[in-house]
Amino acid sequence: MKIQIINGPNLNLLGKREPGIYGNQGFESYFEDLKRKYTDVDLYYFQSNVEGEIIDKLHEIGFSFDGVVMNAGAYTHTSVAIADAVAAIKTPVVEVHISNVYAREEFRHHSMMAKNCKGVITGFGMMSYELALKSFMP
Numbered sequence: 001m002k003i004q005i006i007n008g009p010n011l012n013l014l015g016k017r018e019p020g021i022y023g024n025q026g027f028e029s030y031f032e033d034l035k036r037k038y039t040d041v042d043l044y045y046f047q048s049n050v051e052g053e054i055i056d057k058l059h060e061i062g063f064s065f066d067g068v069v070m071n072a073g074a075y076t077h078t079s080v081a082i083a084d085a086v087a088a089i090k091t092p093v094v095e096v097h098i099s100n101v102y103a104r105e106e107f108r109h110h111s112m113m114a115k116n117c118k119g120v121i122t123g124f125g126m127m128s129y130e131l132a133l134k135s136f137m138p
């Protein structure tokens with residue numbers, strides 16, 4: 001099984017960024033933990049702060065991979081273009097958030113892409129990614 005994890009803007013700063021909200025672990029070390037735990041899954045990780053690069057990655061893997069676990073960061077709430085890319089590809093996407101977006105500012109309550117996703121997981125810290133990964137398992 002081939003699964004792509006995509007992190008959007010500012011998520012390269014995990015571990016340093018607002019640790020009270022996003023925790024103390026950087027994503028690279030969490031990704032290593034995930035790979036050690038799920039050795040039977042081909043896991044790939046991509047992060048970009050650039051909207052078009054996220055779209056290019058969705059196009060690149062979106063007709064051959066089994067699943068995408070995507071935290072589009074703030075683009076979740078604003079990007080018609082990423083939402084369209086999610087709708088355009090064949091590979092199912094699970095939207096994830098580290099924080100519980102519904103317990104935060106009103107502008108974080110709406111996702112442009114959720115309706116094009118297989119599901120949404122929000123508020124379980126880094127475990128949100130693992131729960132999304134498990135949703136692709138038989």
Ligand code: DQA
Pocket residue numbers: 009010011071072073074075076096097098099100101108
């Ligand atoms: C986030 C929530 C978004 O509202 C925010 O812009 C982020 C991170 C989360 O993982 O909780 O960058 O997607």
